[in-house]
Amino acid sequence: xxxxxxxxxxxxxxxxxxxxxxxxxxxxxxxxxxxxxxxxxxxxxxxxxxxxxxxxxxxxxxxxxxxxxxxxxxxxxxxxxxxxxxxxxxxxxxxxxxxxxxxxxxxxxxxxxxxxxxxxxxxxxxxxxxxxxxxxxxxxxxxxxxxxxxxxxx
Numbered sequence: 001x002x003x004x005x006x007x008x009x010x011x012x013x014x015x016x017x018x019x020x021x022x023x024x025x026x027x028x029x030x031x032x033x034x035x036x037x038x039x040x041x042x043x044x045x046x047x048x049x050x051x052x053x054x055x056x057x058x059x060x061x062x063x064x065x066x067x068x069x070x071x072x073x074x075x076x077x078x079x080x081x082x083x084x085x086x087x088x089x090x091x092x093x094x095x096x097x098x099x100x101x102x103x104x105x106x107x108x109x110x111x112x113x114x115x116x117x118x119x120x121x122x123x124x125x126x127x128x129x130x131x132x133x134x135x136x137x138x139x140x141x142x143x144x145x146x147x148x149x150x151x152x153x154x
Contacts, residue, residue, distance in 0.1 A: 030104045031090040035082045037133045041111035098128035
């Protein structure tokens with residue numbers, strides 16, 4: 001019985017190059033990205049709502065901008081602290097049975113929809129990120145409350 005090569009050396013070399021060039025991201029990377037996207041998305045949603053403050057009320061605008069700067073710095077710290085957690089702790093931050101339901105490339109799209117068109121958001125994404133959103137609202141309740149008071153008293 002005679003054995004023959006199925007692929008030429010040239011084809012094998014090209015396949016090796018493709019394999020080397022393809023990237024594999026660890027699940028931890030996706031969790032870090034998702035946590036960042038959710039936190040920054042909630043920040044952006046608040047900023048979007050704050051556009052209702054009349055630019056003529058400069059004092060309120062300045063106070064609101066200071067609150068947003070403070071909130072952004074706290075979010076950056078939260079994201080860095082999350083990156084230091086173990087994968088088990090990171091996974092526990094989300095609704096675990098939904099993690100595999102959402103394509104990581106759609107995180108940004110779903111978060112944008114959360115801000116502008118909640119009716120179009122994938123329900124699995126909402127359930128997946130609900131614990132992070134609740135923690136965000138609980139942790140930053142005071143700043144969010146101050147911003148909402150500025151919006152109400154506009």
